[in-house]
């Protein structure tokens with residue numbers, strides 16, 4: 285299964301639901317400073333910036 289929004293591979297975890305496999309997180313976040321995309325964190329794992337915000341919530345592509 286893939287996320288219909290970002291196309292990344294996703295996995296179903298019992299009790300948690302669908303998670304992006306790459307980051308093990310429901311949300312994909314991105315950094316407004318450097319453009320890095322990744323999992324949950326307070327600050328950007330790439331540049332340490334604080335403009336690290338939610339991009340989207342996982343959305344299983346059920347069309348396949």
Ligand SMILES: [Zn+2]
Nearest residue numbers: 287289290342
């Ligand atoms: Zn996604």
Ligand SMILES: [Zn+2]
Nearest residue numbers: 315318328331
């Ligand atoms: Zn950054």
